[in-house]
Amino acid sequence: MKEYTRLVQLIHPEMGRKVGVVKEPYLILLNDVTSVYQLTLQALDKEVSIHFLLDQLISEEQLDYDAIYSGKSEWKLLPSFDNPDNPSHCIVSGTGLTHLSSAMNRNVMHLSESGNSLTDSMIVYQWGVEGGKPEDGKIGVQPEWFYKGTGSILKANGEPLTVPAFGNDGGEEPEIAGIYLVDRKGQPVRIGFTTGNEFSDHVMEKKNYLYLAPSKLRNCSIGPELVLKDDFSNLSGKVSISRGEEELWSAAIKTGEENMAHTLTNLEYHHFKYPDHRLPLQGHVHFLEQAHLVLV
Structure with missing residues (x-):
């Protein structure tokens, strides 16, 4: 290997x-x-x-x-990437509904809000299945996108993640994040990938689909390592929740393009098509959505 x-x-x-x-x-x-x-x-x-x-x-x-x-x-x-001189010039964001498991979970969460056979979540996911992997030179369908905050919300390995007083929940979301720096000419450059816990408020989101945006405005963790690689085809691992030495829950995870409805190129195109995401010397931590969970 x-x-x-x-x-x-x-x-x-x-x-x-x-x-x-x-x-x-x-x-x-x-x-x-x-x-x-x-x-x-x-x-x-x-x-x-x-x-x-x-x-x-x-x-x-x-x-x-x-x-x-x-x-x-x-x-x-420390977090595996940041903009130490200007944390506000680092955008933390992500894309959703790119893995089947997340789409199914979101569908169940929002079934009560729709009388249709498919919720909006499953419709967006299906659009990705049908158009998220376009031919070379073509533009694919737009994925879901969300904003989490600036670089000031990034936590390092071993640091606590906190639930604000107004929050309802703190839920783990194991993901891979792409790490980018926009060069002096405004061209985004991918540095590599890092693991992360995107950490969102699922209880708040479940109250109403329109609460998805504020449910994402939470601290999150990345790292501890940034891996310099281009291959994002198929990645697997394990995520677990422990208290002390006791493992309370675990699952195998799979991510990468082979397990997703979108290509990485398509996700990157739609993130960086906005001029405000191509400001010179701007850093980006872009979560590539919760990995597919396989309970063990």
């Missing part, structure tokens, strides 16, 4: 921010950059690949990854 480059962002109370490359069981720190955002911008400005730049910036300083991941080090993991 091909090994992909994995990056983390971390911080130390005295040494400040750093970027590390995962080389199990270590993190190898980079010189001269303090964020993936900065690293990517340097690569774009120099017109070289991130991989080429990594070879130039890699240091000999190694850190114990397990100690950091488990919280036994002064080093703390």
Whole structure:
């Protein structure tokens, strides 16, 4: 199986921010950059690949990854991507109804609101099935889109996710997020992918379909690793909920284009077709929708 480059962002109370490359069981720190955002911008400005730049910036300083991941080090993991100088210039958003399981769950949630055989959710999903994977050079059907907030809502591995006083629920949503930076000419560039918990208020949403938008305005987590890869065909894993050492619930998950009604290219086209999503030096964390759950 091909090994992909994995990056983390971390911080130390005295040494400040750093970027590390995962080389199990270590993190190898980079010189001269303090964020993936900065690293990517340097690569774009120099017109070289991130991989080429990594070879130039890699240091000999190694850190114990397990100690950091488990919280036994002064080093703390940060979200795998952010815009550290201007969090408001990083958009956190997502697309929905691209996986069958999510469409079925949404359909059940909103059945009481419609006398039709198909709810609006299932209609939008069916549009995706029929037109979400267009031929090369063609534009496919538009997916559902939602806004979550700016980069200030991003939480790191191990940080708590909070339910606001006005909220009704905090529900996990295991997803993959695409990570992007808009270059100085206004062209979006995909950096890679990261895991995430999109974390939404399903109770609020269930009250009325029109509450979907505010139910998404919550903090969420990404990371801890940003994977530099282009392949998004078929990904699988496991998601679980634990209390202490006890696993309360778990499910296998599947995502990637083979498990979706849309191509990644189609989702990216519809996200970045808006001029406000192509502002120079703007960061984007775009959730690619809850993975298909397979109960185990």
